[in-house]
Amino acid sequence: MSTSEACRLVGINRKTGHRWRYGRLSQAKAGQQDVSRPAARPSAVSGRYLSQDERIVIADQLCEGASQAAIASELRRSPGTISRETRRNRHPDSGDYQPYAAQQRADSRRPRPKLGKIAACPQLRSLVQGMLDCKHSPEQISRRLRRDFPERSELHVSHETIYQALYVQGRGELRRELSAALRTGRVVRRPRRQPGQRQPRFTHPMVMISERPAEADDRAVPGHWEGDLIIGKDNGSAIGTLVERATRYVLLVHLGAGRSANLVRDGLLAAMATLPHHLKRSLTWDQGAEMAMHHEFSIAADMPVYFCNPHSPWQRGSNENTNGLLRQYFPKGTDLAVHTREHLAAVAAELNARPRKTLGWDNPAERLAKLLAVTS
Template identity: 45%
Template sequence: MRQQSLSVRAMARTLGRSASTISRELERNTLGELPYASHSAQVCSQGRRQAARAPRKLDMQGVGWQVVLTLLDWRWSPQQIAGTLKRVFPNEPERHVSHETIYNAIYAQPRGELRRQLVACLRRGHNTRMPRTRGDDRRGQIPDMVSIHVRPPEVNDRVMPGHWEGDFIKGAGNKSSVGVLVERTSRLVLLAKMDDATAASALAGFSAKLNSIAEPMRQSLTYDQGKEMSRHADLAAQTGVKVYFCDPHSPWQRGTCENTNGLLRQYMPKGTDLSLFSQDELDGIADSMNNRPRATHAWHTPLGVFAQTLALSHQPPASIQ
């Protein structure tokens, strides 16, 4: 039908499909200037499907799996195999495999004699894989968290300035990140360049940005339970802010920051390598955001509202006659 120059909608009616489905197929699976062909389209589709999945560490046809089978036959445990591979090949990470991957490869085998032989090589010899954590979260918790539910009520009211929300936005493949701080009353945005997503980087980046503003405007910071905030006590000591943590999986408790993240994607689209942005470029993006009029401020800018609240915070209280 493509060779007969039929329209996309005509093809869709004939095949009983949506016109957008036909259009997407033609766009994604046509090679350059060549006409659409079923064989080349299938090759393109299979290539994308393979690229979307990371290659297995233990390919059943690969050398690594044969090594694991041999060591299992020697009655080695998966932990012993994993540790030995790292010791023998310290500079070849492609040969490394975790003990969990070995367990998963064993129990992924179809039921049969090979599966029974492999399971028999394990210490306990369970026929089914037992849960790794027995339901317990072993990733570790952030120490001494203070819940958002004990946060002062004036923070919720947005009347008093100086209360912030924070987050990380991630780049391509979650390999780069930028720290985001938003003041709840004015919606002023601060962006901090991060070398990585570790707690040390979060402490350094957020401390530098918070300390760059006047002390009266540093009252509290509300964050999710990301592990990058595990050094929140150090952040509080360096900046004077009180750090509160949201409930798990509750992004609406930091709605201002979540909305700001969406606006920032105009400047840093998803899939962008955020490590390419310098701190000066991030400051330029923040300045652009802070000088955009906002409906919530009757079309005043966040920078203007922030400056006004900062000026009011330095005025002495009126005397009572």
């Protein structure tokens, strides 16, 4: 076999298999390592999977009549996780939840790659290929098999599974030439939605950055802000960040343990209330769901909101740079809800007192003070 084919069957990355097969040059290029056997994988399973101990707790709590929500709260898991676990890993006959048997069932399903349903059943593969030869669509095949074999679940297959068996390269469950029997005759999938057909993100229309005034682009006029969130551990907390484009002045918005659209709207309104009217010309944000109430903020603050194009962080370059600086104070993977408003204000003041090369070694606080002195 080729290295790529062997890696696919074993379920490892192609580069890993190549290193196991041929060895790898050391950094000093002193020769090749003799890697005749792959290192044993660690026995510990990722924490996102339920452990044996957690399954024992689930079984004990079920015997005591506890609800799934109570079990989830005790284990600090989602109620949906407990619901799926008890539904999928119960005994198929008695319906009892037995923790050790449940662990064995979960372990047996975990290895990858899995054999597809069509490849695992020769009769199903023969039926599907025969119906494709007769120009039947995958949906027609799926529905017909369910009608003709109502009691044989091993012959029930969804139309999406048939499409994947035809189109996903390397699965080999159905002959690729059978795709010519489809109505379109395509040998690859085509996205249903075209790039120009992107659906609106919010119920209220967005005003895109292309409509932002030219004065905001050249940073000649102060009062144009860029905004974003920095997210805490497990997406459970956030801090709003606002950067003025001309002076790089920073405001931090206290959001606590949430980042809903209502919280972000109220936090931005409170931050903007501290500014004079001539420093509230516009706000530029990405298309995050936290800005679903952008129209309410815009009306209440008398400040238009402009949205960046998808996947274009450079359109808020000052804000992205500032978020990187703030990670020195608020590291990734930490709970941001523990920081008080006073602490956020102190961090913002320290950052605004830092000299900037782009400002001719002025700091943002000095540059903003000059602007306020001129306008007054």
